[in-house]
Amino acid sequence: MVVKSQIKFIKNLQQKKYRTQNKLFVSEGIKTVRELLNSSLKVYKIYVTDSTVLEFEGDFVEVISEGELKKMSGLSTPNKVLGVFHIPVSEPLDFSDWxxxxxxxxxxxxxxxxxxxxxxxxxxxxxxxxxxxxxxxxxxxxxxxxxxxxxxxxxxxxxxxxxxxxxxxxxxxxxxxxxxxxxxxxxxxxxxxxxxxxxxxxxxxxxxxxxxxxxxxxxxxxxxxxxxxxxxxxxxxxxx
Amino acid sequence: MVVKSQIKFIKNLQQKKYRTQNKLFVSEGIKTVRELLNSSLKVYKIYVTDSTVLEFEGDFVEVISEGELKKMSGLSTPNKVLGVFHIPVSEPLDFSDWxxxxxxxxxxxxxxxxxxxxxxxxxxxxxxxxxxxxxxxxxxxxxxxxxxxxxxxxxxxxxxxxxxxxxxxxxxxxxxxxxxxxxxxxxxxxxxxxxxxxxxxxxxxxxxxxxxxxxxxxxxxxxxxxxxxxxxxxxxxxxx
CATH class of the missing domain: 3.40.1280.10 (SPOUT methyltransferase, trefoil knot domain)
Structure with a gap:
């Protein structure tokens, strides 16, 4: 069960203002979330409606209800997984290539x-x-x-x-x-x-x-x- | 003033079934409608909320209210012009080029x-x-x-x-x-x-x-x- 304030916090990340403030962003859908989990990005939290959809386990995975997912999602038909990741710090531009x-x-x-x-x-x-x-x-x-x-x-x-x-x-x-x-x-x-x-x-x-x-x-x-x-x-x- | 049945008729053209049945399609927005009017396509009807937006005049232009446009439009924020055109008959594929x-x-x-x-x-x-x-x-x-x-x-x-x-x-x-x-x-x-x-x-x-x-x-x-x-x-x- 996710507290109301947390649902609101996640939902707000749909807006740039809150993403910038919290240095976090949201990504939805099994395929993309899985790819981001396998990347160099740092995970903040993963919400799933079904614990079997991701092969990942950890403190950051929380099983929630479909109703809860619907409330925090930016999609009209949420798709089982919502991942919250830390916005990475940009590196300097590499002018040795295009x-x-x-x-x-x-x-x-x-x-x-x-x-x-x-x-x-x-x-x-x-x-x-x-x-x-x-x-x-x-x-x-x-x-x-x-x-x-x-x-x-x-x-x-x-x-x-x-x-x-x-x-x-x-x-x-x-x-x-x-x-x-x-x-x-x-x-x-x-x-x-x-x-x-x-x-x-x-x-x-x-x-x-x-x-x-x-x-x-x-x-x-x-x-x-x-x-x-x-x-x-x-x-x-x-x-x- | 557009009769209810006509509003429904236009609105239905958002669906493929009705487009195929009536051989008509809808295009919205000043720029695109103007381009299609200047093309080889045959116009069926143009609805405008403001008669000055298009430089075209003719029997096929009808001034309607914003409320009426909203009812026949497929957009959440309709944009002054809705054009209905005849679906052109396809020509044979030209295999002398790609x-x-x-x-x-x-x-x-x-x-x-x-x-x-x-x-x-x-x-x-x-x-x-x-x-x-x-x-x-x-x-x-x-x-x-x-x-x-x-x-x-x-x-x-x-x-x-x-x-x-x-x-x-x-x-x-x-x-x-x-x-x-x-x-x-x-x-x-x-x-x-x-x-x-x-x-x-x-x-x-x-x-x-x-x-x-x-x-x-x-x-x-x-x-x-x-x-x-x-x-x-x-x-x-x-x-x-």
């Missing part, structure tokens, strides 16, 4: 997909502007499919970091050089813009090289989704 | 993103297995950003079509040949699998060439999202 930077990406699904892409393409460092969506937002976590524990995500001031950068800053722009013509160096920063407005003017001024993904056939599509554009550009960088 | 085929892609966001990608990369023909999500599902339409009118989407039996295909069938598989080593022909079919299970066994048996997107760094990510994988592979096919 760094992906996001200039106000707001959609949780897009950020989650980009984190998963970083994991796939072995990009360790992801820099997000402070107005980007929070990476511990439950919808982001759902889209990352466990990759959250393997990418170092840093929220910071893109302008300050780009101004002091010793590596070239590449940016995705509609009017950039065709990406196929680009010979990418071993390290650099690739900045991707906001869903509606692209890269902001202040950041654009700090971009060394504008690149674009060519359109084929009649030029009818207005743009590509930021996550798919990131996929294509990361692939271009890695394929060499 | 055709993208989806083997039970179920997520509306993924299908919408793939339709938008087809538009970007000039792929005219998209073949979906009959168990794939309906392309006139409102969530699909939202993700297509208007591209729905520029891609010929055909629902059909992949097995039958692949068996009779004169062009090579490529498929995305974890264990396929590295895509960078592939020299793609001018025409072919690229089949992408279901989100959880990939390409089904029956379809796998008809694939001529399995390809995969290499992973970099430690092989920690389990897979790529189907829409981002499609983005990367379409880019590989088009870049030549």
């Amino acid at each position: 760094v992906i930077a996001l200039d106000d990406v707001r959609d949780p699904g897009n950020l989650g997909t980009i984190i998963r892409l970083c994991d796939w393409f072995g990009v360790r460092s992801l820099l997000c502007s402070s107005n980007s969506v929070d990476c511990f937002n439950p919808k982001v976590l759902q889209a990352t499919m466990g990759s959250i524990s393997r990418v170092n995500i840093v929220y910071g001031d893109l302008q300050r970091i780009f101004s002091n950068s010793e590596v070239p800053v590449y940016g995705a722009f509609m009017e950039g050089t065709e990406v196929y013509k680009e010979k990418f160096p071993k390290k650099g920063i690739l900045v991707m813009g906001n869903e509606a407005n692209g890269v902001s003017e202040a950041i654009e001024a700090l971009v060394d090289k504008k690149i674009s993904i060519p359109q084929f056939g009649p030029k009818t599509a207005e743009s590509l989704n930021v996550a798919t554009a990131t996929a294509i550009l990361m692939n271009e960088i890695r394929r060499g | 055709v993208i085929a989806l083997d039970d892609v179920r997520d509306p966001g993924n299908l919408g993103t793939i339709i938008r990608l087809c538009d970007w990369f000039g792929v005219r023909s998209l073949l979906c297995s009959s168990n794939s999500v309906d392309c006139f599902n409102p969530k699909v339409l939202q993700a297509t950003m208007g591209s729905i009118s520029r891609v010929n989407i055909v629902y059909g039996d992949l097995q039958r079509i692949f068996s009779n295909s004169e062009v090579p069938v490529y498929g995305a598989f974890m264990e396929g040949t590295e895509v960078y080593k592939e020299k793609f022909p001018k025409k072919g079919i690229l089949v992408m699998g279901n989100e959880a299970n990939g390409v089904s066994e029956a379809i796998e048996a008809l694939v001529d060439k399995k390809i995969s997107i290499p992973q970099f760094g430690p092989k920690t990510a389990e897979s790529l999202n189907v829409a981002t994988a499609t983005a990367i592979l379409m880019n590989e096919i088009r870049r030549g």
